[in-house]
Amino acid sequence: MRRTTAALGIIAATLLCSACSRSPRVTYYTLTPAPSAGAVQQSFSSSVAVGPVTIPELVNRPQLVVRLTPSRVAVLEEHRWAEPLKNEIPRLLAQDLGPLLGSNRVFTYDQGSGAAAQYRVLVDIVRLEAVPGDSVTVEAGWVVRGAGSARREGRAVIKEKADGSDYDAVAAALSRALAGVSAEVAKSVRSEAFGRK
Template identity: 75%
Template sequence: MRRISAPLAVVAVLLLGSACSRSPRVTFYTLTPATPAAAVQNTFSSAVAVGPVTIPELVNRPQLVVRVAPNRVAVLESHRWAEPLKNEIPRLLAQDLGPLLGSSRVYAYDQVSAAAAQYRVLVDIVRLESVPGESVTLGANWVVRGAGNARREGRAEIREQVTGSEYEAVAAAFSRALAALSAQITKSLLERR
């Protein structure tokens, strides 16, 4: 019996040791709205609803996804978005569009009903990728819908440099890319008037 109990004791010690080990620390990231360069006069009085926003399934997950080779990505288990990008991006675009339009009536689609908004901005993000230490790329198509069947379409491919080697720099570059997208959508909205 002693021969059997010795190996069992070793297994028990190993299991106990692995149960007491610490799991890797998880870091959470958020997107941040742009700081407007200058105050804009309140020129856009119509309500605007932003969304829904679609994103590629590749990045539609809690983990950060980074490109490590032309045909390979890494899903970073210990680096995660604080909330789903499908929820955070429309809210960020609305926060960026408001100051650019000089309006306090710009909302994410889940904050106002489509019927209450005179304009609706639908965004299809077709590319959202990052190469740490290099750049992020945002490719997007959008449609601005107004009263009746009025609509204006746009397309953008935006690249932002990642300034730093930490993943926080990747999140900051995504925020800048989304701010640049907001500036282009603003032009479409102002042309609709």
Template identity: 40%
Template sequence: MNRLTSLSFTIIALGLLAGCATSPESKFYTLSPAQVAEPSKAVDRVIIAIDPVSVPELIDRPQIVSRLSANRVSIDEFARWAEPLKSQIARVLAADLAQLIPGAIVSTYPQRVGENAYRVSVDVQNFDSSMDGTVMLRVIWSVRPPKQGEKMSGRSVVTGTATGPGYDALASAYSRALASVASDIVAATHSAMRQ
């Protein structure tokens, strides 16, 4: 019985030690507005409201998703977005638009602005990255002027490369890609203002 008792205690002790082993610590990442080299001319007070952003369900999760092949992805449990991706995309686009159109008031809460706002809709079709650090962003967007103006629609396809290894560089590459999308939206907004 001593041998069986000793074996039982050993198994229990090993189980407790295995349970106390630490798992890797999660790291959290965020997108950031780009630094604009040359903003457009200041405009009279213009209000821009960004409607809720839509993203594919595949990436609508806290974990960062990377594409391994056409039919396979990697979902990293320990590399996570600090806030929902659709919220980050709207926040970064708003900051980019505010930099690109000096004097503009840009809000991600469309219900808080009046009828005199330009409404921006953003539908993210692809938000992909590969293991080699390449990012690809495909976005369908529209700018609807206040009152009776004609809606301007467009599609932005942006490919970029991370400047280094890791998710930090990948988040920066996505941020630069969003800045390019913001530039396309600004061009449409200026066209809408001239109507």
């Protein structure tokens, strides 16, 4: 009886180890802020809060989602975002906006300093599409709210080439596309602040 129990234990342990060794290896990705392009001509002293930022439900998940055909996508179980995009994108936009505005007072709305900001940027990302080996497209609309009822709206479609067939290239292209959105948002913030058309 003891030999049978021991043999069953060994078989169970072997099967468990075998199952573990076949588990797929998951790779995690993050977004990266744009490199600073240098000092801006006119610094921005007011505080800015970014958020909330909405994203399509299709990509609001841990896995990378890529477009295979116009009517088919793939949800990649073995390639995941290190944190939810709905949290990472607002932080990335804030990081990109700071240097563009020449300000160290750009926050995400959920940070303590963001709640009392003089300007607030609400962003609605309506399309976030990645085609491996080809490009990443981000389509976004935003509203900049200033003092009182002042507001300025904008919209942009930014397409970035994915330089490579791997998913690192997809993450890098998405970071660049979001930097492009930040550049357009910065123009709206400055227009609202300085009264430019």
